[in-house]
Amino acid sequence: MLDERLDDEPGGGRRDVGTCPVKHFTVFDDVAAGHYWAATGELREETPAFFNDHAQGYWVVTRHDAVKDLYQRTDLFSSESFTAWEPNPPYRFVPTQIDPPEHIKYRQLLNPKFSPGAVGRAEGPAREIAERLISQIAPSGRCDFVADFAIRFPTEVFLTVIGLPPADADLLVPWVEDFFLGLNGAEDKVGGMVAALEGIRGYFVDLLAQRRETPADPETDLIQHLLESEVDGEPLSDTVLLDMCTVLVLAGLDTTRGQLGYLFQFLAERPDVRQQIVDDPSLIPACVEESLRLHSITIADARKATKDAEFHGCPVRAGDMVMGLVAAANRDPRHYESPDEFRLDRKGNHHFGFAGGPHRCLGAHLARREMIVAVEAWHAAIPHYEIDEGAELRERGGQLTLISLPLHWTPAEGDEP
Numbered sequence: 098m099l100d101e102r103l104d105d106e107p108g109g110g111r112r113d114v115g116t117c118p119v120k121h122f123t124v125f126d127d128v129a130a131g132h133y134w135a136a137t138g139e140l141r142e143e144t145p146a147f148f149n150d151h152a153q154g155y156w157v158v159t160r161h162d163a164v165k166d167l168y169q170r171t172d173l174f175s176s177e178s179f180t181a182w183e184p185n186p187p188y189r190f191v192p193t194q195i196d197p198p199e200h201i202k203y204r205q206l207l208n209p210k211f212s213p214g215a216v217g218r219a220e221g222p223a224r225e226i227a228e229r230l231i232s233q234i235a236p237s238g239r240c241d242f243v244a245d246f247a248i249r250f251p252t253e254v255f256l257t258v259i260g261l262p263p264a265d266a267d268l269l270v271p272w273v274e275d276f277f278l279g280l281n282g283a284e285d286k287v288g289g290m291v292a293a294l295e296g297i298r299g300y301f302v303d304l305l306a307q308r309r310e311t312p313a314d315p316e317t318d319l320i321q322h323l324l325e326s327e328v329d330g331e332p333l334s335d336t337v338l339l340d341m342c343t344v345l346v347l348a349g350l351d352t353t354r355g356q357l358g359y360l361f362q363f364l365a366e367r368p369d370v371r372q373q374i375v376d377d378p379s380l381i382p383a384c385v386e387e388s389l390r391l392h393s394i395t396i397a398d399a400r401k402a403t404k405d406a407e408f409h410g411c412p413v414r415a416g417d418m419v420m421g422l423v424a425a426a427n428r429d430p431r432h433y434e435s436p437d438e439f440r441l442d443r444k445g446n447h448h449f450g451f452a453g454g455p456h457r458c459l460g461a462h463l464a465r466r467e468m469i470v471a472v473e474a475w476h477a478a479i480p481h482y483e484i485d486e487g488a489e490l491r492e493r494g495g496q497l498t499l500i501s502l503p504l505h506w507t508p509a510e511g512d513e514p
Contacts, residue, residue, distance in 0.1 A: 114148040115412045121150050122157065123494075124396045130362065130490035130499060133396050137425035138437075146410050152182035155399070155418035156411040161429040163409040164421035167400055168453035171197050173408065174400035174419065176456055181399035181420035188294060190344035191337050197455055203341070206326045207459055210259070210319055216462040223254045223467060226263075227474035235478050235508060239485075242502040243358050246475075251353035251467050258463065259345065260318030265300075266350075272296045273350045277496050294343065301342040305335065319345075352394060353464050355498035356450075357471055359392035360385070362502055363439065365484045370439060375480045378473055383441045385468045389450030391439055393424040394497040398452060423449045424497075482506035 122140065124133060140147070141159040149157050158164060167174060175196050178184050186194075192203035209215060230250055234240045252270060253263040272293040279290020301320075308321050315322040323338055333341075364371045374380050399420040402413045413419060427448050428436040451458035458464070484490070485503040492499055 112148075112154065113412060115410065117156070117411055118144055118147045119150055120147045120157075122147075123151050125494045127491055127493055127500065130492045132492070133494065133497060134393070134424050134428070137396060137422045138428055140422060141425035141429060148411070149181070149420070153184065153418075155181045155184075155420055156408070156413060157181075157397070157420045157422060158409050158411070159422045159425050161426040161432040164398075164423060164426040164449060165453060166409070167398075167419060167421040168449070168456070170408075171455060173403060173406055173413075175403050176200075176400060178401045178418065179399050181397070181418040184401060184416065184418050187291070188343075189340055190347075191340040193344050193456060200455055202328045203337075204455075204459070206323065206328070207341070207345075210322065211459050211463055213462050215258075216466045219254065219258045219463070220466060220470065222257050223470045224474060226250060226253045226257070227470050228478075231474055231478045238508045239503070239505040242361050242504050243354070243499050244501065246471075247354045247357040247361070247499075247502070250471055251357070251464075252350050254467055255349040255353075255460075255463070258319075259349075260313060260320065261304075268300060269297065269346055269350060272300075273347055276347055277351055277493070297343050297346055298339050301339055302335075304342075305338060348458070349460055349463075351496060351498070352458075352460075353467050355394035355496065356389065356392065356464070356468060358499035358502050359394070359497075360388040360468065360472070361475075361504070362484070362490065362499060363388065363392065365482055365502075365504060367439070368481070370441070371476070371480070373441065374472065375476050378476075380441050381469055381472050382465075383443070385465060385472065386446050386448075387439055387441065387443055388468075389465075390427050390433075390443075390446055390448035391437075393427045393448075393450060395423045395449070395452070396495070396497060397422050397424070398449075423452075478509075479506050
């Protein structure tokens with residue numbers, strides 16, 4: 098996999114990559130499930146860092162300590178771009194792409210809506226949604242878990258939490274799907290990504306107009322809350338409002354879907370672990386936490402260098418993109434004991450399932466609670482299930498998700514199909 102070439106500079110000459118090897122690695126293809134975890138693990142053990150000749154060229158660090166520094170070194174890295182192959186993205190998400198100290202001003206507007214207390218109040222509605230969906234699925238004895246539950250459940254919960262009609266998922270989910278397909282960097286999908294962003298923003302343009310005409314309760318409606326919020330004594334501009342609403346939808350409607358798919362694939366393949374949580378539901382939070390570490394849906398995350406510096410052996414220049422292999426870091430044997438094992442008794446499970454540093458995932462508490470509720474409700478109704486024989490599970494590249502997960506089980510006595 099090593100290639101000792103030095104890439105040409107844009108103006109001629111050769112790019113100095115120091116002692117770092119040069120490789121070509123991309124994350125865009127739909128592949129067999131588990132491929133990217135294996136590929137990033139191999140890269141981590143081959144080298145702590147390399148220069149990737151993909152796109153404009155960017156640095157890649159592979160191990161836990163370097164990925165942690167990438168997230169925490171706000172003195173060296175900007176979140177202006179989080180996509181390594183797109184240093185000047187055509188979108189701007191707030192607060193995701195705002196750097197400290199301005200970042201916290203916007204983050205503070207959102208934190209109360211996704212705090213542990215707020216998430217606790219959402220547990221009742223989340224459980225009702227999960228039980229309703231499962232009651233519709235259980236009698237049939239089979240489903241595509243991704244399409245029939247993993248997408249629908251967190252989408253309905255998220256929209257309920259922020260005060261939007263759950264039925265609007267029919268509009269929003271296809272746009273979110275098209276955005277992530279384009280974000281992967283495939284040239285034939287970029288147009289769909291742009292159209293998806295336009296669709297999402299158009300949805301919120303109309304919604305903001307509605308809230309201005311007929312205000313909702315800001316305690317239960319996030320859009321109204323943002324309309325009434327201020328930063329530095331000034332109301333939020335429409336541009337900032339749209340940037341904030343867009344990133345909330347993109348983050349809230351895809352991530353939990355991916356995590357649930359991989360967790361239920363694992364539980365279907367490991368009836369021993371499944372029986373443990375059926376026998377002792379108090380183990381479910383640990384089960385969810387270990388899945389967040391081991392089944393990382395984020396292959397990689399990136400930041401943009403603000404100055405020249407040596408970073409974990411990479412001679413980084415201002416403007417360079419540096420990508421951290423999150424999936425590899427979450428299984429780094431230098432940080433975790435038996436990193437490739439799923440252990441319900443793992444202690445101090447500090448992982449990058451929700452990123453790290455000041456931009457750590459705003460919705461972490463909600464995502465954890467959704468997953469716990471989903472596992473509890475599902476196993477109360479369907480404790481034993483299997484993946485369809487001969488099913489070839491495949492995953493979408495970029496932000497990982499299983500494309501489908503066909504499951505079957507024996508319906509409980511009295512269930513009617």
